Amino acid sequence: MASAALLSKKRALVLGIDQYADKASTLQICVVDAIDLGKALRDIKFEVSQETNCSYTRFKEMIDDFMRKIQNGDFIVFYFAGHGLQSDDKNYLLSSDYCYDHSIDEKSYLSKNAANAQNILHQINAKRPRYIIFILDCCRTKQIRGNPTSSLASMNPTSETLLVYSCGAGQGALDDAQIGRNSHISVNAKWTQNGVTIAGGDGGGDATNQLYCPEGLFVDDNQTVVIADFYNHRVVQWKKGNTTNGQVVAGDKGQGNGLNQLDRPNNVLVDKETDNLIICDPAN
Template sequence: MTSNIPHQRKRALIVGINKYPRNPLDYCLNDAEDLSKALQRIEFDVSLGTNCNRKEFLDLIESFVQVIQRNDLILFYFAGHGRQNQDQNYLILSDYNYDFSTTEENYIVEHCVNVQYIMKKIYDKRCRVSIFLFDCCRNYVRTRAMDMKQGLSPMCARSETLIAYSCAPGEAALDETKNARNGIFMQNLLKHIEIPNEDFEQVLKSVARDVKAQTDGFQLPYRTSSLTELVYLVPHLVQGQTYFSTAFPFFVKHDLKGVLKYIG
């Protein structure tokens, strides 16, 4: 029997960039594509961008936010280069190529995309939950040089928002792989993200534990959250049952075959 409770949509914007004029990366496209497939299996509506330049990225954001509704769960993921600049965070797109015509601080403002711009576009839609995953600031070299501002700076999570970094603020994630396909953060996220009845903050704790172990403590994912309820990306269901969570009201209808796909 079909439930008469309105369906709460899950929507994701996933972006991966390998192709840079300088310092190209190896695994970001795979990470974005594999996450997109995993989210589609758990009934997300996914928009995917690969090797976007700045204009393509801004157009993608605009198209994505136009269809967000009030009760949606929104997930944004970016894999590529990112950088902090005067305590603001910027995502670097595929056409970024500093030409020394001005200071790089000014060039970044004009040629990158401020993370706060993306967040505000989504916040203004007043969706139910916002999740931001930043798998960027990738580096081939294991370094903790004190004179380098690596990685993104910490950000505060607005109401019902979770922000997660693949490494600690001010540090760089490793552009390494343990499975010859994915970055270390994504490899471990893919192991956990389709598990039914798992609060997403617990998923990220498991990912952080695994990343820390695989990198001997060098890389440790970080998160900040203002969520007031549990968030299940994959509800636990039995045959013929419509899901109703008193912890967080996302309503989805599945049969047992669909659930077995996730757990076995």
């Protein structure tokens, strides 16, 4: 049976909304941004689910369908361009039929008529993808009528997630077709990534807390990282929570072609069915 690494895919959900029920809130280039990003992702072999100017019902359908597709180990990109706002530290992404008339409680209306960005990210994380790029191209300088320009609330991504906002606190992302085909990310763009070093980080070398030109890696279901340590002619694993020292699981007997040796390994897989370590050892 194929390993999880071989079955994993690059998947993207790309949503862009220009047209809103409140015509005064119409945007100009969000749909173009979404279309162009979708094409760029397909060019690098992403499987792209894409929708533009969709209703809230269709928005939910797209999200639900995308969640069903995500598999453990996938590389995920989520992109939304359009109007967004925050309420009670929750970020809401607005579909084309969003039209709040202030006659009812805003919190209640948002919970039933707008997509909660934190919930979407949580659902993606629950699928245990390997990497997530989560892009919120919201907070346009032209806002939904009745809602002043404001930044989105901060979110707490996992270490596997790169969270990208189109603008910084108190800033608005430009939405003007005269600036060009695509919108410009603000110079105050906020790039948030709670990254941690999970292997190595102590300079190049052959100690158990070091790597020397590491190449391929594999992450198993327990989030153990197995690394092909190229110039150390070995394979090392780093268990989740132990970022101090790795454990050599193959090689480390010098460069060579013996059964206990490797010669510049450059990739590694773990077959879950047989619990076998599969090493690409091209020089042998």
